[in-house]
Amino acid sequence: MKPTHLTLLLACTGLAQSQPPPPGFPVSLNSTLSTTGTHNVRIDTGTYGCPVEEYHYFYDQWPIGLAVSRQGRVFTCYTRGDYAYTLGEVVSLTAEAAYPSLELNTPPAGLVLGEGGGGVAGVPFGSADSTHFISVQALYVTPDDTLWVLDTGRPTVNASTSSPSMPYAAPGGPKLVAINLTTNAVARTYTFPVDVHYPDSYMNDLRFDQRRNATESGQGIAYIVDSSDEGRNGFIVLDLGTGESWRQLDQHPSTLRVAEAVPSYQGLPFYLRRKGKAVDFLQEGLDGAELSLYGDVMYYSPLTSNSLYSIETKYLRANPNEKPQAFKAAFDNVKSLGQRGGNANGFAGDSLGNVYMLMPEHNGVFIYNSTLGQTVPFVRDPRILWPDSANAGWDGYLYMTINQLPYQPNWNDGVDDRVHPGLILRARMPDGAGKSTVLFDG
Ligand SMILES: *[C@@H]1O[C@H](CO)[C@@H](O)[C@H](O)[C@H]1NC(C)=O
Ligand SMILES: *[C@@H]1O[C@H](CO)[C@@H](O)[C@H](O)[C@H]1NC(C)=O
Ligand SMILES: *[C@@H]1O[C@H](CO)[C@@H](O)[C@H](O)[C@H]1NC(C)=O
Ligand SMILES: *[C@@H]1O[C@H](CO)[C@@H](O)[C@H](O)[C@H]1NC(C)=O
Numbered sequence: 001m002k003p004t005h006l007t008l009l010l011a012c013t014g015l016a017q018s019q020p021p022p023p024g025f026p027v028s029l030n031s032t033l034s035t036t037g038t039h040n041v042r043i044d045t046g047t048y049g050c051p052v053e054e055y056h057y058f059y060d061q062w063p064i065g066l067a068v069s070r071q072g073r074v075f076t077c078y079t080r081g082d083y084a085y086t087l088g089e090v091v092s093l094t095a096e097a098a099y100p101s102l103e104l105n106t107p108p109a110g111l112v113l114g115e116g117g118g119g120v121a122g123v124p125f126g127s128a129d130s131t132h133f134i135s136v137q138a139l140y141v142t143p144d145d146t147l148w149v150l151d152t153g154r155p156t157v158n159a160s161t162s163s164p165s166m167p168y169a170a171p172g173g174p175k176l177v178a179i180n181l182t183t184n185a186v187a188r189t190y191t192f193p194v195d196v197h198y199p200d201s202y203m204n205d206l207r208f209d210q211r212r213n214a215t216e217s218g219q220g221i222a223y224i225v226d227s228s229d230e231g232r233n234g235f236i237v238l239d240l241g242t243g244e245s246w247r248q249l250d251q252h253p254s255t256l257r258v259a260e261a262v263p264s265y266q267g268l269p270f271y272l273r274r275k276g277k278a279v280d281f282l283q284e285g286l287d288g289a290e291l292s293l294y295g296d297v298m299y300y301s302p303l304t305s306n307s308l309y310s311i312e313t314k315y316l317r318a319n320p321n322e323k324p325q326a327f328k329a330a331f332d333n334v335k336s337l338g339q340r341g342g343n344a345n346g347f348a349g350d351s352l353g354n355v356y357m358l359m360p361e362h363n364g365v366f367i368y369n370s371t372l373g374q375t376v377p378f379v380r381d382p383r384i385l386w387p388d389s390a391n392a393g394w395d396g397y398l399y400m401t402i403n404q405l406p407y408q409p410n411w412n413d414g415v416d417d418r419v420h421p422g423l424i425l426r427a428r429m430p431d432g433a434g435k436s437t438v439l440f441d442g
């Protein structure tokens, strides 16, 4: 048989138990094309791949990130805003609760320092509170059962009005917090100097290499992406032993937004429409990032790009404060892997080295296969209305949050066109894949 795009589809033979498709779900999931109707015309069904299951419904706060623990606990985060909490745990099919407590989600002095609070007249700054959560963007659970919480320190002010805005970060507010999932207590907190996390930085996602040999300090390293829509993009690299951090690929073209990008969602060309401002384009830079199975390569891309890039992680780990050539060496070693078939949002990885890429224009998820040097289809489904963040569970499922982001007021001329519920969807990963524990010395 002549190979086609669909013969590249991966078999639904994951570790996870097979489940019947939800009621009303098309049975012929392996075909994106169907013939139906009185004239038997061919249509695009909008689906392919393994069945996509509805795991959780959000009826209150709209989610951003998620992480699944070894015991199957599911944690979610929400950027805020006027939400009561920014870090939560799923407690039932339709509810979440503040985690680890409402108190830790409530900075006593509020979410913002107030105008001029950062020392610049008339310029609002986010809270500098490093012991309470301000606005959590991303989560990750490492194999030692630590929940890592990435707080941007940049809440949205006037969130409930039609003209929300985001204050700058004050040092202390943007932080990485480790929570021990056995004790549910904060184990460590890392903050960043102002020349590593700029006032206009926005930490969007994070990955870990916790092997003892990853750094001299022996306690592992974190790779964080700065997706700032104010344009200074790059990686923030953090030595988890010393707490020292540095930037790499700062404003390298592969980390910057693509100018004048006009993606389409649900078949509709998308321009950024902010209330009271001229029609614009999505501005986020470096967003999706995932490590190769053995941690030697970082795959990444800006939100508005059709291209995938990679760099050997040794260049990111090299600290420019110690090695004067390290910054240029990283610039010189970025690899373009070509186009992948659309813009991608968050990435995820599994125990087989698959790099999943969430594809908001296609209501689907693609996989970059480094052996083939190509992207292959994984799942597509009409319920995947802006897949924001994905996570491989120990149970063999890929979990993802769905939050209808293009319909939020801040992108939609002040109008909230999102319709509850938001979702956590999940699909079985191929070939028995599960959570990767390779980058952790047990
Ligand atoms: C999709 O195709 C694969 C391989 O041909 C098969 O094993 C699997 O059962 C099919 N899945 C569905 C839902 O039809
Ligand atoms: C928030 O809204 C109030 C009232 O409309 C306005 O005075 C204030 O300037 C706004 N703040 C920001 C940072 O936009
Ligand atoms: C988490 O806490 C438990 C109980 O105190 C302890 O045994 C475990 O080592 C802690 N985990 C980490 C990663 O330190
Ligand atoms: C750490 O050791 C593993 C093998 O145990 C090796 O594959 C990896 O490249 C090493 N990492 C570094 C940064 O040296």
Ligand SMILES: *[C@@H]1O[C@H](CO)[C@@H](O)[C@H](O)[C@H]1NC(C)=O
Pocket (backbone or CB within 6 Å): 352, 353, 354, 369, 370, 371, 372
């Ligand atoms: C990638 O494609 C190759 C060749 O088809 C296949 O053997 C491999 O299982 C695929 N997956 C990964 C993770 O490499």
